[in-house]
Amino acid sequence: MKALYARQSLDKKDSLSIEGQIEQCKIMLRPKEDFKEYTDKGFSGKNTERPALNELLKDIESGLINGVIVYRLDRFSRNITDFYNLYEIMKRHNCDFQSVNEKFDTSTPMGRAMMGILITFAQMERESIQERVKDNYYYRIAQDGRWAGGPAPYGFKNAKTADNKPTLKTDKKKTEAVILIFRLYTEEASISLGKVAKILTEKGYQSNRTNGAWDTSTISKILQNTVYVKADEVLYQYLAIRQINFLNKMSDWNGLTSCHIVGKRVGNSNIRKYTDLKEQSVYLTNFTGIIDSKTYINAMNRLEQNEQIASANKPGILQELGGKLKCSCGYAIKAYSKSTNGRPYLDCYANRSLHSCKHKYNKFNFYDIQQETGIQIQEQLNHLSHLLKKKQRICADKKKEIKNLQKQLDNLLTLASKMSDELQDSIIDKIEQIQKQINELQLHLQINADIADSLQISQFQNTPPVPDYNNLSLEEKKYLSNLFIQKIVLHEDTGQIEIFWKL
Template sequence: MIYIYARQSIDKKDSISIETQIEYAKREIYGEDFKVYQDKGYSGKNTNRPAFEQMMEDLETEDVSKVVVYRLDRISRSIVDFADFINTLEEKKIAFVSATEKFDTSSPMGKAMLYIIIVFAQLERETIAERVRDNYYARVKKGALGGGPAPYGYDIVRQVVNGTKMSVYKENDDIENVRKIFELYSSPNTSLADVQRYLIEHNIKTTSNKNWDNVKLATLLKSPTYVKADISIYNYYKSKKAIIANEPEEFDGKKACVLVGKRSANTRKYSDVTDHLLAIANHNGIIDSDTFLYCQQKLNENKQIKNLHKGKHSWLTGFVKCGNCGYSFSVRNGVTKDGEIKYFACSGRYLHKACDLKQTHRVADVEEYVEKEILTRVEEKRKYAVAAPQEAKVKTLEYDKKIAEIDVKINNLISSLEDATGASMAYINKRIKELDEEKLALINMHSAEIKANKEKAFLPDFDYYNLSFEDKKYLAKLMIDKVILSDQVIEIVWK
């Protein structure tokens, strides 16, 4: 029995049809019985094909003298797969024949030539793939797009850039929604779920006209397509082991970035940018670097915003604790000569029987005191918010200077490796590692300071002298850790 195998990836004018391949293969039959296996629409990059797999199964049970193909790449373009196939045939003493290349593995010369041809076929394929990849990265370095659909908030248009016509991103009406998403999430107490809820309530859909979910929101917030890329963005992605296509001075705080790179199918976009290529884009960013980095810090920490403060009888519900036993206070109703009043009662005393201190605090009195203290803090925040940007700018310049100095030291050490001997090479590598760790620590410290300063300066846009119940609840959640009530004493523990 002789097997004929034919494969065709797709129908093209210059592609040899399955039928033609079989006719060529039949010329090697010489009147013997044969069976045909054919895979149409399957690539030769591997052997995961139904007819091929069936043929290999049949080889185990049938008496086969040889396998004939039109050309050897019909089996596979992979050296490993092809070698496995040939080894299987050799174990069963089955010959392999290529009808057009006149290779017959029943002879030593045919077998040797077969391996040589498949090695060069694989080399050519890898060389072409490398050229395509290098050309792709070279285009991205010049600001070209990385392929695929436009990010949310942009359209792809063709325009001339530096004398070359290329595709670039152009803002569309959805870009205002992007600004709103960053604005909402950069509020310290806002979670992804809060942003999602806002978008659904305002009927703001994704590009595919679907509701937003946490994964889509996180992907948008992590995308450097929107950031005004300055030196802090350069340092951030450098610390994430991305390949930076541009020099630090090109990160001018105006243009955005494109980030391209291969990732596994089960890895979310932007979750790991190691060895991805970051390049300055041809479109302007819309989000300042501090806001962008704050959002990255928040996403990396992945904090769940606790929703413990659902009380309807007081905007301080969930915050008020007993200074004696530590249990929470709840709101209860009482009757006095002035009528019905609300008061805080210790759950450790009346519910858990764990507190021996009898104390009563009117809800209105505690709320009045805490609101007054909050407004005092608001004024302090306003003063800080005025001075903070300039202080932050000076601090950023200090960090950037230190990081740049470390980069110079690292580059000098790398240059000296060429003339290094064994002992000095070990020392240089150790020193490079130490400097790299020092640089990463500075970047992390800077990111943490940005986050802390933003939270310290943040104030929602409220009428602070006409606050609603929900406004007060939000401010308490933003600013207060807990309110401790002891006998005749109110202590506020601030965040």
């Protein structure tokens, strides 16, 4: 028989209650496994003088209990010496120890090895208020299944249950789109996320974006969201493999509701939701799912297999021009693949993903664009001295203009101080106009620092002062590209490129 032990010294609003701790412990039980509850309310964990704990120790020594489950390690004991002595008693009587929160089990070799480490932390600082609030929050959502995700995801509307708990209700038209997304992606042999987006657009479905357009990111997020899925035992096992923390017992996963994943995902942003869930928790909602669990799992498996090119617009493909190429429609031009000779194929993001642009760039050779851009950057470098002198002259003129305006302003202010209130009104507009001109000129000086002052390339320290662009490293070319170029617009109709400079 398993023992479920819970302790709470004070009945605080932001701490997990005795009942909440017991419910969490029950999640660790096997189906139909016998258990007995031991609860100490109003007792500190600093010592072992607790009636329920003493009863538990007697039952362990008599052989009645073969395992103890607690919600947190410090619910059992906050004192390292006491904890060690309690564990020695359990070990002598072949009684295992499990902690829900710390996720270890002394019935396993790894759990026993971890015990020696974990008892060192048993006397560390008490739970922070933030942790207690989170525990209480997770307990509440697991109890009533309330919607805890803020704005409703695509296909749903925010609503209230009969007892005024937050929930979601389906939007018929958008729900049709969700079902179509899952069907297309799991049943069509060679379909891509982009193709799914195109079909949705052709059928008249609109996304939640302002312009109603679909893109691959929106489709991917819908496919990954468990809120659409019927939460049954199959889905439970799938999520368990990904090491998620369950807030409900496995026996409650009967497919009658959906489930929702909560908790901030940490670590590298490239770690996909469908591969790593160990930092997150999942609970059963108070509304039904619309997608079969096996369909969802098939979609996840396909997403893993068909991971899209993550480096589509990174400098690794577009090199020093990464992020600079733009379509005349305003959206970015990206490299979605390479030819057999390694030349990047260019396409407008709005054309490929949003299907709102008709421009094609297959006739543009990226290396020609790269070469032309390099020539023009070299011209900018060759004229750097001239540009610097020109900018210095412009700045000097502006400073002179500011000085003259400031003199006019001082004269007007002196004059106004000698006037009556009625006469002051007659020159107030002129004073404000001059002050506005001064502010605009000063702002222009601040935001237009000389490019030559920003250059950090090693060749500028040598003779001749202007480097040969073709001999620069890729990192130095990237630096110059970002320093000089705002964007490079490709014009399909003329086959020309237009460089917008930051000068």
